[in-house]
Amino acid sequence: MYAVIYGKNPKLSEAEFWAFTKRFGLKIKIIESSRHWMVFDSDKSVERLFHRLGGSLKLVKIVGEGEEAIRDLEYAKLFTVSIYGRDDWKLWRELGSEIKKNFKSQGPSKFFKPAKVYAMPSELILKGFPEVKDFVFFFGGNLYVGETIAVADPFELKKLDVERPVQRAILSIPPRLARIMVNLTEIRQGNFLDPFCGIGTIVQEFLLQGLNAYGSDSNPKAIHGAKKNLNWLKKEFRTKRGAHLEVCDVRKLKHCFRVKFDAIVTEPYMGKPLKYHPTKGEAI
Ligand SMILES: C[S@@+](CC[C@H](N)C(=O)[O-])C[C@H]1O[C@@H](n2cnc3c(N)ncnc32)[C@H](O)[C@@H]1O
Incomplete structure (x- = not known):
């Protein structure tokens, strides 16, 4: 099971995602979707094709559902936590501490969060990837837990x-x-x-x-x-x-x-670039 996180224009990202699945012959089954992300099953690996997408930010491998799935996350010395569907600092910290507690038998670990956001941006993940892991929580009808496995390279x-x-x-x-x-x-x-x-x-x-x-x-x-x-x-x-x-x-x-x-595939000529709304006369 995977999840994809859409970019700044989620409707366009979603339309691109479906066109991309047709283009590369992927059979997709939606498990749960929201405006900004979708959890799905695919008949083929999406990981090797992900870099072909322009409008999606992250590809996440889902390890399980519910908080108990934290036990199935693979150990990392340094990690971050990304949460989608909730903006809650306390929850973010609790999930990070829970992961750390689960890793204790395997070794020490630390987690960190960039200022002002609850989900790690791609450029920061790329700087530490793959040693620094990004553990992801999707709060929808169910809670899905996973790990980022690919990011769009800004x-x-x-x-x-x-x-x-x-x-x-x-x-x-x-x-x-x-x-x-x-x-x-x-x-x-x-x-x-x-x-x-x-x-x-x-x-x-x-x-x-x-x-x-x-x-x-x-x-x-x-x-x-x-x-x-x-x-x-x-x-x-x-x-x-x-x-x-x-x-x-x-x-x-x-x-x-x-x-x-x-x-x-083209962006045709659309007249002179404008810095303000044209008057009716100019528009005609
Ligand atoms: C909006 S720009 C396209 C920019 C392009 N997507 C890029 O990234 O550089 C539109 C282009 O259409 C060209 N153009 C305008 N009228 C044209 C015509 N009648 N036939 C072919 N090209 C034309 C212009 O020279 C301009 O380069």
């Missing part, structure tokens, strides 16, 4: 965004959203196109996922930037394939590529 996503040689801060899409959008296609492989590719954020995700990547944009400068970024990606992330990039007006797409596409 450092990788940040690198994919801000370390690229060519940046377009306002115009380019966050890499996390590009990953979510690729999953939403529900398509596992084939020819993927972004016909408004800009500096190539979505195309870079195609390559990271080993897909046949195509990108076009009417602006030659954008295509030049995308080429530079994808060369950087090849070096930094060892992507094996290259992408087909063309300067092309979307209205003439038929003439620019001679292949059939299995999926189009």
Whole structure:
């Protein structure tokens, strides 16, 4: 049994999760779900695929139900406690002490909590992972107890965004959203196109996922930037394939590529970036 914890936009994370299960052929049975998390069974291992999700924060392996499941947690010298469904400092401390008491026969242990939150953020888990364990409690209809086994890597996503040689801060899409959008296609492989590719954020995700990547944009400068970024990606992330990039007006797409596409993933041109609500006249 597993649990997944959704990100900042839980509805989008949930939609992505279901599309992802179709994409990778996972059969899922919901055990319990809330707005921010879901406990489920899967017919295949989810752990090795988890890094393909953009909108989920943690994957938890559930060890049991009820407080007595604390006995089934694996010993760790240093651990943290994440609770979902309750914001209760006293409860948090009690659960931590109970785990510590159970570990006593195996050795000394310590637990800690970052300020102001009851659930350990991914970046802090990653810093200590896997020596520091994150023990997780879900308070729903039942109490589920587990251990975090995978986290979305915010450092990788940040690198994919801000370390690229060519940046377009306002115009380019966050890499996390590009990953979510690729999953939403529900398509596992084939020819993927972004016909408004800009500096190539979505195309870079195609390559990271080993897909046949195509990108076009009417602006030659954008295509030049995308080429530079994808060369950087090849070096930094060892992507094996290259992408087909063309300067092309979307209205003439038929003439620019001679292949059939299995999926189009794109963020089209939506007019000039706005810093305030436009007046009616400006909007028209
Ligand atoms: C919102 S941006 C896309 C940014 C991209 N997702 C990224 O991360 O860099 C829209 C892009 O559409 C391009 N564009 C505008 N009109 C176009 C057209 N008629 N055909 C093709 N591309 C067009 C612009 O040059 C711009 O790069």
